[in-house]
Amino acid sequence: MxxxxxxxxxxxxxxxxxxxxxxxxxxxxxxxxxxxxxxxxxxxxxxxxxxxxxxxxxxxxxxxxxxxxxxxxxxxxxxxxxxxxxxxxxxxxxxxxxxxxxxxxxxxxxxxxWGMERQVRLTAGTVVLLGLLLGLLVHPAFQILSAGIAAGLVFSALTNTCGMAALLAKLPHNRTGAxxxxxxxxxxxxxx
The missing domain is CATH 3.40.250.10 (Rhodanese-like domain)
Incomplete structure (x- = not known):
């Protein structure tokens, strides 16, 4: 190799x-x-x-x-x-x-x-914040969203891959001029 x-x-x-x-x-x-x-x-x-x-x-x-x-x-x-x-x-x-x-x-x-890394940061931050707010206002189980994103970020860092980026890449705004x-x-x- x-x-x-x-x-x-x-x-x-x-x-x-x-x-x-x-x-x-x-x-x-x-x-x-x-x-x-x-x-x-x-x-x-x-x-x-x-x-x-x-x-x-x-x-x-x-x-x-x-x-x-x-x-x-x-x-x-x-x-x-x-x-x-x-x-x-x-x-x-x-x-x-x-x-x-x-x-x-x-x-x-x-x-x-927007670059993919910026899109990932926005999406991860939004889901973490949403999980925390819904966990406080609706039901504590919503905090699982935040924990899931945290686990995904750790996995992403350890493997140098990013599942969220792979998903975001499939969105229409990332397929312009496909x-x-x-x-x-x-x-x-x-x-x-």
Missing amino acids: TTPSALSTHETRDRLHELTVIDVRTPGEYAGGHLPGALNIPLDQVQRALTDLRQAADRGEILIVCASGARSENACRILAENGIATATLSGGTSAWAAEGHDLHRLQGSPRAT ADLDATLAALRGRR
Whole structure:
């Protein structure tokens, strides 16, 4: 199994023209802003794209990006388990934008798309607060909601996965400009 290397935003900027950039965020996040030339293969679709990603890796280096680096690390792990060498962008698109580099947006996409991590924080906080309030005002059993979210967050941290993010990724606002995997893989095949 190969270990992915990490590229800084400066290294990525200097080498962007020679990298195949794969953005593993949701289609909504991708539409809201991505690295120039990046192709969108959401994390839950990476397994379906293995053959094309292997061929792309044979032609040159693949850079996997997400919002902060957690999903790209998961994608790199999946690819490494399948013998595909990759690199990841340290800090993800958040670090890229913070350094003042341009993010490209799909035509007609909203500028204020919330990142998945922000959506998870909002949802987790809302459910915890709701569980506490309903537990105080209606019945103590509602506090199980808060305990469930707490347990889920601990599990998420220990496994570096996030079930809530997987569920939120399926919501309509995260499917704007839905990833057309077939079109993305055709574009990936067309890069030489």
